[in-house]
Amino acid sequence: MRPLLLTAAFYLLSGAILAGAAGTVLLRRPLYCALSLLFTLLATSALYILLGAELAGLLQIIVYAGAVMALFILAIHMTGQDEPLKTPPLPRLLLMAAGAAAAGLFGLLMLAATRFFIAFVKLAPEPYSVAEQAGLIFGRYTPQFELLSLLVLAGIAGAVVAAKKKL
């Protein structure tokens, strides 16, 4: 019974993630898009935990679903632009071209990964410990970690400079 339950949970979460992604792309009001994206991110964090990436799943809830989405919703309310845009919709030909481009991208990426497809992934495996991942972050990936702190610093400085009326 339990393996069946795990498999069912995986496919239910996949459906939820795809539905949320479709909602983000297709809904007309920006706030509904944001809520749909929030739903996708929460379902994705559940998927991470199901795949044994518990630290990534919990950080996804804190950083992504918490901080980043709060920023998005704040920006929507701050600009007060929560109505669908008044501009006429895109021509049908352009929409079809964009759809074909996205479908082509999907096909190409799947083709590139085909040679790994004999593998199976065990659900709810023993997760890698936080200590093991911290050992990697502060061991093998220390230079990348330091570069990342520089990136975040540059982001903070850029956001402050951009938001100030006069320097």
Added chain:
Amino acid sequence: MIHFLPLTDSVPLAHIVGLGVAVFAAGAFGFLVRRNLIVLLMCVELMLNGANIVLVAFSRAPASPDPQVWVIFMFAVAAAEAGVGLALAVLIWRRLGTLDIDALKGLRG
């Protein structure tokens, strides 16, 4: 030997990678067709999320903790991107009074 719905406690790697790539493609489609600047940034987040799903999938198939560390690094990149991107969106809204990217014609020759 790819069963469609295995009744074991494992799923084919192809299904997880397909999910991640589908989320990525949906984000790319949205980036091409939407015109509200904030929604465009949300589509970029969707694409990053799809890439993260693929990374988590590949942390299990050849078992290795490294891709999960990369996912954590991606969170920091996404947070920085959202911070700068939304600051720019607010700046553009203050200048033009709209978030429609069709109004951005300053660089057109």
